[in-house]
Amino acid sequence: MELRWLASFVAVAHELNYSRAAESLHLSQPAVSQHIRQLEASVRVKLVERSTRAVALTRAGLAFLPLAQDVLARTDQAVRAARNSERNDHGIARIGFAWGMDAPAVADISRLVRRRHPGIELRFTAHLGSAQVMDLLTTDALDIGFTAGQRTVHGLRARVVADDALGIAVATDHPLTAAPSVELASLADEPFVLVVLLRRR
Structure with missing residues (x-):
């Protein structure tokens, strides 16, 4: 069983349209149709019902879909883990935001980190009080915190990033x-x- 067959099946399941599925995968429609046939031959059960009017998953297809998605997701994670092992910038950064500071900052930080350090996974916690952010930092529940006020705490370094x-x-x-x-x-x-x-x- 090939991953490209699974990718075509998942795309068809999401779109319920072979043309749109092919477009999302940057493949031709005949290629997607062939992948589905090859997949069904491999598992020896009908996964997709296709007529001139509609496309639908069979009962077997509905049961197969979440596991197929999981295989693709785990494969992607495995590839990223392998690539990240060759880089110095990998791991998880836990970031907390005080009230009112999260919306623009999350988008800006996510875009910047993904571009410069794709191996780092960001986990955000928003809508916190400034004191709560500081408490989470001191207990090592956060790695980085953004607050609306400054407070000197032993063991933490602070700097002004916006005025x-x-x-x-x-x-x-x-x-x-x-x-x-x-x-x-x-x-x-x-x-x-x-x-x-x-x-x-």
């Missing part, structure tokens, strides 16, 4: 709407405080 302004959102009839700026201490008695990061352009 964003802070703002608050208040009702139009709130007394603070007339103030040109607001000190954090003036919010001490407020029942609810929403802190907003204002991205600098």
Whole structure:
């Protein structure tokens, strides 16, 4: 049984259309059809029902699909593990983000690391409090943490990576709407405080 047969079967199962499956694999439609026939001959059971109107998986095909996907995924993992063993940049990096800091940062970091260090797997934890990020760092539950404030902790190194302004959102009839700026201490008695990061352009 060849992996290309499995890849064609999984593509057909996802698309339920031979033309789209072939396009996603950058193959010709006759090649995909041949792969499916070869796979069915190998397992000696019908996996795909095909008519002029529709494509559907048989009961055997439905049972076969998740295991075929697992074989392809494990093969990909094995290839990456072999390639990464020849590189110095492999492993897992656990990264935590305080509230409001995760959305743009996750995308930027993921793109940069995947391009420069493809052997490193990133695991993100978002929507944490700044104090919680620091606690997770000190207990070795995170490798890198992004917080909205600085706090010196023995054993941790910190640096400023962005300088964003802070703002608050208040009702139009709130007394603070007339103030040109607001000190954090003036919010001490407020029942609810929403802190907003204002991205600098």
